[in-house]
Amino acid sequence: MKFLYHVALHSRKKVLTANLCCGNPNMKIDGRAYRTIWLSDDGRRVQVIDQTCLPFELVVVDLVRVEDAAHAIRAMTVRGAPLIGATAAYGVALAMAQDPSDAHLASASELLRKTRPTAVNLAWALEEMKRHLAAVPPARRRDEAFQHAALICDNDVAQCRAIGAHGHAIIKNLWAKQAEKKPLNILTHCNAGWLACVDWGTALAPIYTAHDAGIPLHVWVDETRPRNQGASLTAFELSAHGVPHTVIADNTGGHLMQHDMVQMAIVGSDRTTASGDVCNKVGTYLKALAAHDNGVPFYVALPSSTIDWSLDSGKDIPIEERDARELTHMSGKTAGGKIETIQVVPDRSPALNVAFDVTPARFVTGLITERGVCAADRTSLAKLYPEYSQAAAE
Numbered sequence: 132m133k134f135l136y137h138v139a140l141h142s143r144k145k146v147l148t149a150n151l152c153c154g155n156p157n158m159k160i161d162g163r164a165y166r167t168i169w170l171s172d173d174g175r176r177v178q179v180i181d182q183t184c185l186p187f188e189l190v191v192v193d194l195v196r197v198e199d200a201a202h203a204i205r206a207m208t209v210r211g212a213p214l215i216g217a218t219a220a221y222g223v224a225l226a227m228a229q230d231p232s233d234a235h236l237a238s239a240s241e242l243l244r245k246t247r248p249t250a251v252n253l254a255w256a257l258e259e260m261k262r263h264l265a266a267v268p269p270a271r272r273r274d275e276a277f278q279h280a281a282l283i284c285d286n287d288v289a290q291c292r293a294i295g296a297h298g299h300a301i302i303k304n305l306w307a308k309q310a311e312k313k314p315l316n317i318l319t320h321c322n323a324g325w326l327a328c329v330d331w332g333t334a335l336a337p338i339y340t341a342h343d344a345g346i347p348l349h350v351w352v353d354e355t356r357p358r359n360q361g362a363s364l365t366a367f368e369l370s371a372h373g374v375p376h377t378v379i380a381d382n383t384g385g386h387l388m389q390h391d392m393v394q395m396a397i398v399g400s401d402r403t404t405a406s407g408d409v410c411n412k413v414g415t416y417l418k419a420l421a422a423h424d425n426g427v428p429f430y431v432a433l434p435s436s437t438i439d440w441s442l443d444s445g446k447d448i449p450i451e452e453r454d455a456r457e458l459t460h461m462s463g464k465t466a467g468g469k470i471e472t473i474q475v476v477p478d479r480s481p482a483l484n485v486a487f488d489v490t491p492a493r494f495v496t497g498l499i500t501e502r503g504v505c506a507a508d509r510t511s512l513a514k515l516y517p518e519y520s521q522a523a524a525e
């Protein structure tokens with residue numbers, strides 16, 4: 132893989148610096164551990180992996196101003212619900228370095244809030260930052276904001292690790308029950324791995340944990356049109372970690388389930404309602420239907436920051452509609468190694484690019500959270516999170 136530079140969003144190019152991450156990262160690319168977001172050595176820049184360049188190039192981007200963070204989320208330089216939240220938190224910190232006034236805190240939060248509508252982690256992280264900073268005098272806000280953003284990132288890592296442990300127990304159980312000791316086939320949609328979070332991932336955390344514990348696994352990776360997060364990001368991550376996997380066209384999962392070639396499906400979520408309806412990358416619903424029809428357990432892995440306690444029905448979740456060009460055009464590597472974009476739809480055909488869909492709770496076998504696994508219903512979620520569900524009811 133091409134491993135080169137470090138580009139600021141406003142086209143300032145630099146050579147890759149030595150410090151590529153903070154904290155204690157677990158996930159590796161070419162043997163080197165990364166998080167998806169970290170602070171530069173001088174503490175002035177937030178650095179992220181540009182996911183639009185993967186899987187062919189590893190490019191690190193500097194975020195210097197709140198506008199850079201907003202652009203990174205909008206343009207999907209960073210994506211995935213938990214990472215969108217983490218980037219928004221650091222976006223507020225960058226805003227406080229620019230101007231720590233109340234007015235700027237409010238306008239910066241608004242700028243960030245408008246970047247993408249569906250993943251609730253964005254609003255959650257902004258509320259968390261505003262709540263924390265409201266009590267801090269402007270002169271101290273910059274430092275407090277960076278510390279709090281770092282805490283949000285560390286908490287996300289801890290939650291994903293816990294999701295990994297709870298999900299591992301499910302995989303272990305399925306493996307123990309399987310009479311024929313062939314590798315367990317797990318299907319996933321989109322990218323809900325470490326690239327979508329700060330480290331570990333949500334849906335992929337149980338897979339990494341089980342793989343590391345020696346359970347033989349094989350992952351069916353939905354390509355996930357139109358942006359191909361499965362083919363370009365999930366496949367990249369699994370490959371880097373040495374997890375056996377096969378990329379499949381989005382329409383293949385149903386057939387594989389009918390032929391007993393999937394023992395479990397596991398996906399992430401961008402927003403889950405208090406009653407357990409799950410919003411995730413478009414196409415998830417069809418996989419849940421096929422899983423239901425074929426008796427394949429369908430799990431959703433999510434941290435509590437993805438639960439929208441204010442919503443009961445998935446029908447009320449705002450669904451993002453993105454530029455049709457993401458559907459009408461595709462990018463990839465040519466035989467000569469150049470990255471090129473081509474059009475795949477006739478010149479005059481319109482296209483509709485709806486980014487997410489909702490899987491009703493009745494098709495979800497279980498929610499894997501940092502506090503454990505529960506049924507996808509209001510009572511079970513409220514039991515796991517009594518403090519949030521009570522606060523929402525008041």
Ligand code: MRU
Nearest residue numbers: 210211212321323327399400412
């Ligand atoms: O549009 P994206 O790439 O931000 O969508 C991401 C997904 O749908 C993920 O599956 C989701 O965020 C799960 S969270 C790790």
